[in-house]
Amino acid sequence: MARTRKGRDLSGWLVVDKPAGMTSTSVVNKVRWALDAKKAGHAGTLDPEATGVLAVALGEATKTVPYITDALKAYVFTIRLGQATNTDDAEGEVIAESDLRPDDQAIKDALGAFVGDIMQVPPQFSAVKVDGERAYKKARDGEEMELAARPLWVEELLLVDRPDADHVVLEMTCGKGGYVRSIARDLGLALGCYAHVVTLHRSWSGPFQAKDGITLEDIERLAKTPELDTYVQPLEIGLTDLQEVRCLAESVAKLRNGNPATVIASDVEFGEEVWASYEGRAIAVGTYRGGEFQPSRVFVA
Incomplete structure (x- = not known):
């Protein structure tokens, strides 16, 4: 039987201003512990002695890691x-x-x-x-x-x-x-x-800035408190480099099940990779096909 991972189903991004002397994996483990998060990963390794932006993805945001890794x-x-x-x-x-x-x-x-x-x-x-x-x-x-x-x-x-x-x-x-x-x-x-x-020092990575990051000292000080949750940024920030299309209420269930559905879009080319939203929340990433959206990566509600 597969082992169930403990922790909260927390999704979003925590931008850490990484200190020198720690591996990126150690920082991710510290964040996972402090937020009691079930799942976490980072978008781009920093050498142990390097400092600056280490963007930690939580929960469903880990599905957007490739878009931050590919960003400037x-x-x-x-x-x-x-x-x-x-x-x-x-x-x-x-x-x-x-x-x-x-x-x-x-x-x-x-x-x-x-x-x-x-x-x-x-x-x-x-x-x-x-x-x-x-x-x-x-x-x-x-x-x-x-x-x-x-x-x-x-x-x-x-x-x-x-x-x-x-x-x-x-x-x-x-x-x-x-x-x-x-x-x-x-x-x-x-x-x-x-x-x-x-x-x-990594000063920025995609949409994330080191100056906006939380320090490891503050993570430890605020660990297991609601205040630390306020530093978690929305999952959708990881999709900044993709065009957004909007789906109708009746399309949400279809997309969440991996099926194509009708979307509303403007200035989007046929075959372009985009993300579909409903009321501002990401539903899936996929391909736009002339009024229809074919999901390839679905975000669990």
């Missing part, structure tokens, strides 16, 4: 010039050094190669699977791997500060699957001086 997101990060590490961040061992320190203009000129559609090789210490095992586990055992390059869309990459000769602060807006550590590593190689990430 922004990072502000500091890189250390002159050193390469085996992890491409400050947690690793220094494996190469250089006395060269490019000036600001040289750095700005090099950034152009990292904007647009680029190919990026993940760090050796990453969650990419190699022969069924996480790359970081193989790397910890001293195994070197040839990881395949992956496509990444970089909307923007800017130099925003130069605190001293050794450090550069950059801001990047990118799509799904970007490794900031790889950007730092490859930029250092392009500049001929090596580089690695020192600090990393």
Whole structure:
């Protein structure tokens, strides 16, 4: 018999301003405990030492996670010039050094190669699977791997500060699957001086902003209280990048059972992926077919 998961049937999003020193999974577990939620997951991993937006989906909102994962997101990060590490961040061992320190203009000129559609090789210490095992586990055992390059869309990459000769602060807006550590590593190689990430902050992800996130301290302080529930944002926010169509009262039951139904729409193209609502609440995600909606993912009431 399948084990029944305990907790409340709570659906929505809790945006956490993640602190350094915790894994994304640990934050999700803390949120699930504090809200006594039956189901929770996150929309995009942050490295343990990274800070900023970690959007935690609760209940039925977990069905909207792919739309947040696919959305643009922004990072502000500091890189250390002159050193390469085996992890491409400050947690690793220094494996190469250089006395060269490019000036600001040289750095700005090099950034152009990292904007647009680029190919990026993940760090050796990453969650990419190699022969069924996480790359970081193989790397910890001293195994070197040839990881395949992956496509990444970089909307923007800017130099925003130069605190001293050794450090550069950059801001990047990118799509799904970007490794900031790889950007730092490859930029250092392009500049001929090596580089690695020192600090990393995700300032926003899709519709979620770090400045609007709740801290872990406040989550612990408000745990198991109605006040913490007030920080939970509606499930529908996870569907911001999709067009909305409205369904009639008599269509709700059909859609919830996975059947097509008539909807009201404007400026929606045939075959477009959309979400259907009734009185502002999400009923399903699916495909618009000229006045009819075919559900592919249904939200339980």
